[in-house]
């Protein structure tokens with residue numbers, strides 16, 4: 001392990017949005033002004049107790065915070081090692097951690113006098129969370145989604161439309177998440193006068209990686225209080241799945257300066273670590289620029305973005321949030337990956353031992369916990385962020401199990 005004593009989490013990002021060499025603001029000149037305006041407005045809002053109190057009010061009364069930190073007694077006994085706790089983000093409104101960020105950003109948009117919200121979505125979870133808060137706060141809502149994703153995630157398209165959102169199918173490129181982000185940015189260049197873009201992960205141009213991280217840091221802040229109440233000390237290890245990296249950085253941020261707490265992010269290992277078969281950016285990725293920031297990206301020698309694959313749509317993206325790249329360089333956060341096959345096994349395991357159906361994304365962290373807990377002492381504490389619930393995934397899981405000739409048990 002590194003000398004984590006040197007970590008000063010308040011020093012990143014710097015004023016230009018850099019996490020070491022990563023992050024920054026790589027956008028067309030036309031977007032610079034609106035990103036700078038957003039940065040100033042956010043810094044001001046964050047310092048105002050009234051803004052923060054309003055956000056906390058809706059987190060509590062609308063989203064369902066605080067979420068529990070649940071001692072997974074059966075799982076602990078079965079695995080025979082560390083005491084396992086699950087942070088229950090799966091119990092939040094709309095089914096995952098994403099509501100923390102969208103509530104924060106829509107309040108900011110209101111403050112800025114915006115009337116219209118746009119967002120990108122891949123699997124549809126961020127689109128659903130955004131459409132939901134737009135209904136609640138009476139904002140016009142346009143969601144950009146690749147046409148391929150719209151077909152794969154038809155139920156989420158329907159949920160967004162039920163909340164009054166307009167879902168715009170994106171026909172360019174591979175017609176998936178990356179193309180939806182491009183379209184949303186194009187819209188924003190033309191509409192930023194009355195429109196706020198709610199970005200969905202700790203990614204993109206400054207201030208998004210910082211702002212999204214801050215809005216999710218509530219996860220780790222609660223975890224700290226809750227584990228102190230339950231055990232009287234900090235956990236030995238914490239683990240979370242990493243797509244863009246928002247649930248993980250939100251879970252870890254409060255603990256970055258505690259060297260005794262090991263932090264592990266789990267990426268999507270897909271069908272194996274070979275080209276096009278996974279989305280583990282730290283397994284073969286390189287530094288590059290994608291959609292507004294410098295970070296680790298899966299790309300070929302010519303800098304072309306490689307196709308990715310994961311059983312979980314929410315982890316299926318070629319870039320990782322820039323703050324993760326920085327803390328990996330520093331050795332403060334370590335990264336593992338989980339394969340699709342192991343994710344399916346862990347999904348069944350958690351359903352059967354604890355009666356909890358995790359999202360396939362979150363199940364990547366469960367895979368790690370199942371391997372790691374037995375190697376740890378019985379008095380050790382391992383906390384897992386259960387970023388979302390699996391209801392959205394059950395029909396896909398049923399299909400995959402059928403294909404494999406397996407049944408639900």
Ligand SMILES: *Cc1c(COP(=O)(O)O)cnc(C)c1O
Pocket residue numbers: 095096097098125126200201202241242243244245246247248314315359361362387388389
């Ligand atoms: C979207 C999503 C993720 C991946 O996004 P991060 O920004 O990496 O957190 C993980 N888990 C769930 C349940 C999600 O919906």
